[in-house]
Amino acid sequence: MTVSNLASIKKVMAELLAGKITSDKSDEELLSWLSDSKVEKAQLPVKIQTYLDELQEMDSDGNERLKLKIKTLKNLPYGVIAKYNQNILEIEEALNKSHYGMDSAKSVILETLQAAKYRGEVKLPFMCLYGAPGVGKTTFLKAIASALTVPIYFINMTGKSPSNIIGTDFVYKNADVGYIVRGLLESKCMNPIFVFDEVDKLASDDRYGSTSDTLLGICDSSQNNVFRDLFLDVELDISQATFLFTANSIQKIPEALRSRLTMVEIKDYSLFEKFTISKRHILPNKIKEFHLSEMLEISDEAINYLVESLQINEVGEKEGGIREVAKALERMLIKAAAELERNHLNHLLITKEWVIDRLGVSKLEEFRKQINDSFKVKPLKVGRIGTVHSLGVFSEIAGKVGDITCRIIPNGSGAIEFTGQMLDEPQDAAKTAYNFIRANYRCFGIEPHLLSCSDFVIHSHNAAIKKDGASAGVVYVIAMLSEILRRPVSDEVAMSGAVELDGSITPIGGVNFKVEACIQNELKKIYLSKQNQKDVPQEYFKSIDITLVDNLFELISLVFDNFDWHCSLCGEKLFKHQSKTANISWLHPNQSKCTYKHHYQDANGYPQEINEIK
Template identity: 30%
Template sequence: MSDENKVLPLLPLRGLIVFPTMVLHLDVGRDKSIQALETAMVDNREIFLTAQKDVSTDEPSREELHEVGTVAKVNQMLKLPNGTIRVLVEGLHRAQVEELTEQETYTQAEVTHVEERQEATVEEQALMRNLLDQFEEYLKLSKNITRETFESVTDIVEPGRMADIITSHLPLKVPQKQEVLDTFHVKERLELVLKTLTNEREVLGLERKIGQQVKRSMEKSQKEYYLREQMKAIQNELGEKESKESEMDDLRKRIKEAEMPESVEEKALKELKRYEKMPPSSAESSVIRNYVEWLVVIPWHNVTEDVLDIHRSEKILDEDHYGLEKVKERVLEYLAVQELTNELKGPILCLTGPPGVGKTSLARSVARSLNRKFVRMSLGGVRDEAEIRGHRRTYVGAMPGRIIQGMKKAGSMNPVFLLDEIDKLVHDFRGDPSASLLEVLDPEQNNTFSDHFIEEPYDLSKVMFITTANNVGAIPPPLRDRMELIHIPGYTEVEKKEIAKRYLLPKQVKEHGLTKGKLQIKDEAILKVVRRYTREAGVRNLERELAKICRKAAKLIVSGEKKRVIVTDKTIEELLGRPTYRYGKAETKNQIGTATGLAYTAAGGDTLNIEVSLYPGKGKLLLTGKLGDVMKESAQAAFSYIRAKSEELNIDPQFNEKNDIHIHVPEGAVPKDGPSAGITIATALISALTNRPVRREVGMTGEITLRGRVLPIGGLKEKSMSAHRAGLTHIIIPEENEKDLEDIPDSVRDDLTFIPVAHLDEVLKVALTEEDDES
């Protein structure tokens, strides 16, 4: 650095760096800058140029100016019409500010001249060659620098000047160029410029690569646009209005409107993009189209609003169904909780019972009472797991499972979904569909149900599932564990009569073109149809018989034989023929060795006469009447109890060695089984052995132990109805069944006397009499 100091006018530069030996034009507009130029022109034309740190400052202080600048010579000055001055300056050498002095009209700077070595060392020569090579490579990528510029740079022998000139041609920011200007040491300056140039070359290369990619992409999109426009024109000429493009737009719009979860929408758009690129003739094209269509039509967001009015729902259930109080109560409980919480996972109800009791129609009524959509899916004979979970898309003709199909049919996420005949599922080598239903019917899992075709989790937690079954034992235990079982045992005669009057008969009269005035069926006639022409737990056959009456009546009216048909219990046989069934009736007098039991069958209740006969023999016990294993064991238990208690019962202890005993239950062609005939068999045996008659008006039901205890039974309601129908007045029941009396209709309970017992001794006191009516 030279010791020679100069005092020169200062010209601050905005966004610009002037290097030594550079020649360039500057436009000067600030008053102080113009005064500095004029002062320089008066003296020796030299001026000090340095860059501002902040370009927005009009009057920069020393702290806002860079310390190192360039002493330049003003070669030309030209006043422009707008008041600014254009000057041509030539950089002479580096200089560093020592002191700034404010004059009246401009700023004066005292600067120190920075001298540079002109000759290059060997190391600097190597750096210069490397720098030239990099500059040449940069030149190939850049369009802003001409070849002539490069050739002029190659002629430079001074290392510092070469670094300055190359820097001046690079598109660098002011701080980067100032850093080069601040570097006085020539070797360090060469290394800095080489590093900067290398980095710029890499950036320019990457920029060019990106530009080429964008250009290719634009060319491709332009080409595709051109081809699409051509295709549209060709299709319009051929009369094919619908193009794949409009189809794509429609699908894209439907995907947006479906309000899918984010992950599902992303998958749908991705598949749509694949579909767009595929030719229509491709086999996979139709598979993808079908998949996207399914994603669009499945309800992902739609929910029907529940009508949470418990009184309205109760009214609807009572309108559609007579009886079934427990089921109605459970549905109303669900509604009550829903009304309080506004959010409840759908319960899994399983309605069990014989065919024809109204399980399916009840589920439909539940949907109507909730104002929900109703979907029914029959599981009878389903043996393939794919029926539930769907097929994978790799298979030809793949489709979603019937659960997803049902949800599409419902169009909402909270329908009432009926899974009918769940006990009829079949499993074989193709899979176990009941295992697939575990995820559907488990409230903890079904919010992320996975269908093999859809491949995305689907929320079933808002669905109210109702299942039906005839035989609970046929439902797999894990599946049964996830359901709330509600048993519908069947209808009593009184209930069947009311159902016929309220629902079945009006329906059949309407379907057969009749009116209430043309056909009238008396209550006694309906009751006779129930008792003598049908034997079932439900009402299907009853409806068929009523339809038969309507047909016969229609024929009589159309033929002109009658204008109005009135059906009574006396005239019913003219329309339906001879009765099909008979029912048990009470004995007309007390008899020895005959007791009346009560049985529960799939068709309701019935009475069961058990007869015992003794004759000389060796103690053989003969059981007839097509008895099942349970009834045979009941007879064995009763026989063993009597042998053990023979002295207390005043029976000959050797009776089993002197007599053969024959126990018979009439109607031998009808299979009979069940654990409730023990006390009836024991009573009939003791009556025969003690020669004491059994009271004819007494019926009984209950199982017996070897110690004489009476065990509880099921189906008390149906058994009581059969006893009432048969004309019995007293019913012996197990003591533990006393709680079930509230289920029995009042009309039946008022006519019967129920006698709860805990031991066989109590049964004998009520059932046996000292009178001998046989005489």
């Protein structure tokens, strides 16, 4: 409202206010008066205005709580509704600009907003973003609010009680409003985005009511239009506000509350994503902040070293998110700025060696060295019967080489026993391997009574450590066949792969760590599933012989030289025949001995398919 417009409304205002302000007021006086809370009072809902009149009739001298109550009631933004941006393409562009990756979470947000738009709504439903600390949940929510052009208000839920949310009863000496009212006051509208941050850390002490139950009421669309703050003791309509949540662990969110929320996982960034974010976003911003744009050159190797080193924290636990990476990059720039200043340099090249020299060897390097020393394997270049190198991953940050040993106990009943703290998954994988051998005993030339009249013990070395996962399936098969057939396996060979009953070898995780462990332990060969080919960095093929296999029959032919294959029907030993056209067949010494499907066609050096000769 401008001063030139005021003359035309003075008379109307004077009539409306029944003489409380007269038309002889100066323009400046009227402007001052219009900014007073009395005009806001005229905009109050009828019930609020009536209640406020009653409060103002009370003696407020010296009563700070009453003054606070009146002031809060006057200043609440009744009827003020922020306009949400509903342009989905603009929102998507803004989120992609502010956050690299997070494709799954972005899709959920954008699709939900699009659906809400068709329903005639603008706000998001009750939603919880969960994931490891530092993965960007908070900054992502801020980016959402910015894209929607709506205020956002965070409430840290760590140890909070119901009174923190809905206020304290006016009768108490230190009574005050709750965070919901504070958020409305700060946002200056009735439909901001409220974020209940770290809702998995709610106060466990419910002597004064359950915080979870309070949040349930807020998340109930049939109740939040009559929200009551205990301090103000009036009903407020907060139904147009958006209520979002964050958590590190969804298991710790009370089940009743969790069932009300749409859960959206914010997955941890991969190493490549962290490298990209560091190079494209964090470093340019930090370098600009330090005014070092023309003075620094940072190699990709240096960035990658820092990113990789932050996979674990100071106590050796896996570290998620990008927060610690940002801190490390800032420390690096502080060191660089000090060096430029101290040595009067105009340019500085930061390499991996510079980072190690100035910041020290990373905890990750030290931790990996400890793991490697603890699980050190020294190949003796000998063959071992019943014992095979297995591969594992420690805390998802380092590979390790172990051993699996199989032994036959005579005078048994075909039972299988596990030792060395093997948990359910490895036990199940070993049983699958054992049943594969039993199902194909004729192919391997095994006497049936050996399986039915003996017990088998599968032992995982380093018995003090619990073993989990199914990736040692191939190891169990080879170790058992080695023990049964008395065929040695080179101690320079390791393998990893899950197995199916039909002999398929399926992919496993942590391939890069496992291959690194083999190289560090000076092994010569590693067998992996062919389905893991994309997971093996090409540079590793130069350091160790990596053989990718499809199934157990192929693996057996490669591990055991000149393996004796037998007919799966009659058990007779087969001999390998190569024709003039280089086609390989596996044949019976006496073709008349087995008349059904006795011709084995081979493409990879083992009996792969059985075809009937007509």
